[in-house]
Amino acid sequence: MIIGLDGMTFDVMKPLTEQGVMPTCKSLMDRGSWGTLMSTVPPVTGPAWVSFATGKQPGNHGVFDFFKPTKANNKARISRRVVNAREVDGKTLWQILTEAGKTSIVMNVPVSYPAAPIKGVMLADMLSPHKEGDFSWPRDLIQTLEPKLGEYTITVNWQGYSAARPQQFIDDEIKCEWQRTRYCLHLMDQYPDWELCFPCFTETDRMMHAMWNYLDPKEREKLKKSGKYDQAVMDKVIEFYREQDKMIAQLLEKAGPETTVFFVSDHGFGPLYGKFMVNNFLAQRGLLVVNQMKIRQALALILLKKMWFKFLKAIGFQAWARQRLTRRAARQSGAARTFYDVFYESIDWEKTKAYMASNTEGGLYLNVKGRQLYGSHVDHGCIEPRDYEKVRNEVIEALRDIRHPDTGRPMLSHVKVREEVYTGKYVQRAPDIVFFLDNGEWIADFSLGKGAFRKADWKTGSGMHRMEGCFLACGPGIRHNPNVTTDIFNVVPTVLGYMGLPIPDDMDGKFIREAFTDEWLAAHEITYAGSSSQEGKGWGEGQDVFNPDEEQVLVDRLRGLGYLD
Numbered sequence: 001m002i003i004g005l006d007g008m009t010f011d012v013m014k015p016l017t018e019q020g021v022m023p024t025c026k027s028l029m030d031r032g033s034w035g036t037l038m039s040t041v042p043p044v045t046g047p048a049w050v051s052f053a054t055g056k057q058p059g060n061h062g063v064f065d066f067f068k069p070t071k072a073n074n075k076a077r078i079s080r081r082v083v084n085a086r087e088v089d090g091k092t093l094w095q096i097l098t099e100a101g102k103t104s105i106v107m108n109v110p111v112s113y114p115a116a117p118i119k120g121v122m123l124a125d126m127l128s129p130h131k132e133g134d135f136s137w138p139r140d141l142i143q144t145l146e147p148k149l150g151e152y153t154i155t156v157n158w159q160g161y162s163a164a165r166p167q168q169f170i171d172d173e174i175k176c177e178w179q180r181t182r183y184c185l186h187l188m189d190q191y192p193d194w195e196l197c198f199p200c201f202t203e204t205d206r207m208m209h210a211m212w213n214y215l216d217p218k219e220r221e222k223l224k225k226s227g228k229y230d231q232a233v234m235d236k237v238i239e240f241y242r243e244q245d246k247m248i249a250q251l252l253e254k255a256g257p258e259t260t261v262f263f264v265s266d267h268g269f270g271p272l273y274g275k276f277m278v279n280n281f282l283a284q285r286g287l288l289v290v291n292q293m294k295i296r297q298a299l300a301l302i303l304l305k306k307m308w309f310k311f312l313k314a315i316g317f318q319a320w321a322r323q324r325l326t327r328r329a330a331r332q333s334g335a336a337r338t339f340y341d342v343f344y345e346s347i348d349w350e351k352t353k354a355y356m357a358s359n360t361e362g363g364l365y366l367n368v369k370g371r372q373l374y375g376s377h378v379d380h381g382c383i384e385p386r387d388y389e390k391v392r393n394e395v396i397e398a399l400r401d402i403r404h405p406d407t408g409r410p411m412l413s414h415v416k417v418r419e420e421v422y423t424g425k426y427v428q429r430a431p432d433i434v435f436f437l438d439n440g441e442w443i444a445d446f447s448l449g450k451g452a453f454r455k456a457d458w459k460t461g462s463g464m465h466r467m468e469g470c471f472l473a474c475g476p477g478i479r480h481n482p483n484v485t486t487d488i489f490n491v492v493p494t495v496l497g498y499m500g501l502p503i504p505d506d507m508d509g510k511f512i513r514e515a516f517t518d519e520w521l522a523a524h525e526i527t528y529a530g531s532s533s534q535e536g537k538g539w540g541e542g543q544d545v546f547n548p549d550e551e552q553v554l555v556d557r558l559r560g561l562g563y564l565d
């Protein structure tokens with residue numbers, strides 16, 4: 001059994017086990033191997049879970065972000081779309097187990113839509129536009145389960161709650177997680193021959209985004225000093241983890257004592273102090289040129305849309321009717337453009353040298369001639385290929401001038417060029433420059449025309465991703481070792497080796513030997529053979545999985561989770 005705990009870090013879990021809040025987790029830590037699981041660069045849910053599932057680095061599976069560049073029918077001829085499972089270059093653990101004749105139960109793993117035909121059962125994730133069709137495998141599964149088990153929530157939109165009622169937000173997250181647990185317990189009964197059961201809990205991530213100022217002792221002290229601390233909220237935060245532990249206990253009890261359990265998180269967490277509008281900074285430096293007219297037009301459209309919503313609300317239209325009417329109106333006015341269409345159209349591509357294209361990609365692109373980025377028909381490039389290194393260095397030097405808004409000290413950390421960070425066949429698709437600001441305490445934001453900085457608040461959240469996630473393994477043959485440090489793409493090769501299957505040669509990951517007893521290692525041979533590559537899938541396939549309405553649902557969902565503006 002693999003339990004996915006999105007964004008979990010031992011910085012949070014360990015103190016909670018010591019305080020008796022998470023006794024099941026404590027007992028696993030007392031017996032098993034555990035430690036830091038290093039995420040992908042960037043430490044973002046989409047690429048990180050894909051790296052987990054395939055045992056490959058982003059440079060080899062082709063997913064660097066929640067979004068991918070795409071051709072578009074707009075003036076810029078380029079836009080972005082949400083990624084999906086069909087374009088991942090690399091077989092997932094559950095595809096490999098299917099080929100080996102083993103049954104899997106897989107639930108809510110990010111970037112698993114459309115649900116793959118596997119031996120067993122699968123419910124897809126937050127990047128599913130709805131619960132119909134491709135959301136489940138077998139295809140009608142969710143429709144047969146909901147009448148028995150009650151409504152299944154894909155994800156809770158935490159941006160929809162106000163700072164004034166975090167208890168309501170946490171209650172809804174707990175409810176959502178218990179529902180996932182009930183579904184998982186039911187599926188374990190329905191598919192008793194399962195050899196892999198992998199429920200992924202994503203609500204842990206929302207909690208840490210929203211409630212980090214309560215979870216981190218230093219931040220909690222600051223909150224107390226500011227007079228904003230509320231003990232009732234703290235109690236509710238603790239309740240979330242108490243309930244999470246109970247869910248894990250029920251899953252393990254159902255699985256039985258002979259079951260080996262792994263905990264995996266896709267990244268860790270740390271404090272977030274604010275956002276830095278990096279494209280506006282590049283514009284100040286003359287490295288990016290914005291078409292101000294376009295921005296004014298886009299803002300006017302947004303304002304009109306807001307007024308239209310207000311009007312519909314005033315005359316008592318239900319939310320669904322409002323949405324339908326708004327979309328129809330948008331289409332008829334020729335404005336059925338995504339957020340990204342507006343972004344790309346707002347940039348003057350003849351004059352722009354560098355730009356950030358997504359909040360969740362952790363880097364900048366250079367606008368190089370002849371690159372025809374994004375499969376676009378139009379070559380937007382303005383940098384001569386021979387000047388690539390020179391301009392890239394100029395941009396890095398410019399980024400070194402980013403200064404903290406209060407203290408004025410430089411904020412750039414971990415700046416790297418892409419070939420230092422990535423290896424593999426898709427490196428050329430990665431951002432040219434990858435960087436962090438204050439080790440992740442500030443996050444670069446790609447919004448155009450909205451000032452230089454934004455201090456963290458309820459909307460941005462008080463926590464943000466870090467590289468250090470968590471790994472735990474406990475079961476027969478696994479030693480007690482509380483000092484494991486390993487990479488996220490090593491877990492699936494380890495699970496395959498542990499199950500007696502060969503590890504595909506072209507996985508980046510390796511078997512995590514330090515988690516196993518000498519006796520187990522002496523009695524078992526770990527073999528590497530075959531390939532799990534899905535050649536050509538990483539860039540090209542999966543373009544048409546979502547229609548424009550579905551794409552809009554997903555962009556709205558990612559916005560609801562705080563990953564856009």
Ligand SMILES: [Zn+2]
Nearest residue numbers: 006007045266
């Ligand atoms: Zn995550």
